[in-house]
Amino acid sequence: MNYNSRGFILRQRDYRDSDKLLSIFTEKKGKITAVAKGIKKPKSSLRACAQPFCHAYLHLNQGREMDLLTQARLLDFYANSRSDLERSLYCIYLMELLDKSLLENIPLPALYKTLLLVLSAINEQGLNPLFIRYFEAQLLASLGYKPVLSHCLSCNRKASSSFRFSLAEGGLVCPDCCEEGNDVITISGETMGLLRLLSEGSFQALPRVKVSPSALKELEYLLEKYLEYHLDRRFKLKNTIRLLKKTIHFEN
Ligand SMILES: [Zn+2]
Known part of the structure; x- marks a missing residue:
């Protein structure tokens, strides 16, 4: 099942090869852990949104154990x-x-x-x-x-x-x-x-x-x-x- 929610990135940590695990405080589901696939690749569009205290609009795919972050649009970077x-x-x-x-x-x-x-x-x-x-x-x-x-x-x-x-x-x-x-x-x-x-x-x-x-x-x-x-x-x-x-x- 796919769902969208705004969310704040709480923390990121390394995960398999080019992936990272993000801890996210989402508006819809509260805190979740999501896999950001391919985020370590230079061209990944997720990179811009994955820093701690970024506010982003997130597209997620609900997984059995962890959700998968498929797309993200930055809402505020708090420059x-x-x-x-x-x-x-x-x-x-x-x-x-x-x-x-x-x-x-x-x-x-x-x-x-x-x-x-x-x-x-x-x-x-x-x-x-x-x-x-x-x-x-x-x-x-x-x-x-x-x-x-x-x-x-x-x-x-x-x-x-x-x-x-x-x-x-x-x-x-x-x-x-x-x-x-x-x-x-x-x-x-x-x-x-x-x-x-x-x-x-x-x-x-x-x-x-x-x-x-x-x-x-x-x-x-x-x-x-x-x-x-x-x-x-x-x-x-x-x-x-x-x-x-x-x-x-x-x-x-
Ligand atoms: Zn008393």
Whole structure:
């Protein structure tokens, strides 16, 4: 059976002779693995579309084990992001997140739209760390880990700034219910508010949001730990970005 779908290339890896395997986040079927036949040949029309974070219109042939990519038309190459090292790394990090966390053949159309928004914004407006955090929060929500931020998860008491974040419970716990341990993180009221905004709010509001550097740091730490806790994965690219930041001092 043939089908068409838009899709983002998450990752490519070598496969038989002139073929490659592509991990693709498609709009219709969610994540799939597809064989790109003959893609290593210089004249292959698929080459232009197969780089990570390319957005393309894809023609696929459904196979018993893997689908076959027969044709592809490039929709967006995100040229501004691609010509900038820091932006490229963050875009590839988003692809890594999806590649490692999504199960195959489960459509996630809302997350697809979010990715489209975030990649376009990074390309057109530049890198805003909140764009990346927004995507992480939305990914967690799509996977069923939307953090509970309105009340204590144990006793239902209404949330206040003395509450802490429990990675295991997936949300806030009050001082009375909180048990000390590795999986409880202290966050400021500002960070709590930010996390609420990222989980519930609209993407369009983000460029106007003012954030203190300390809250941004806390938020990044919290989301990283929360992703690692529930996806049981480490994200290599995050460390690469951290190292690069130390060496070349990116400006944010
Ligand atoms: Zn409680």
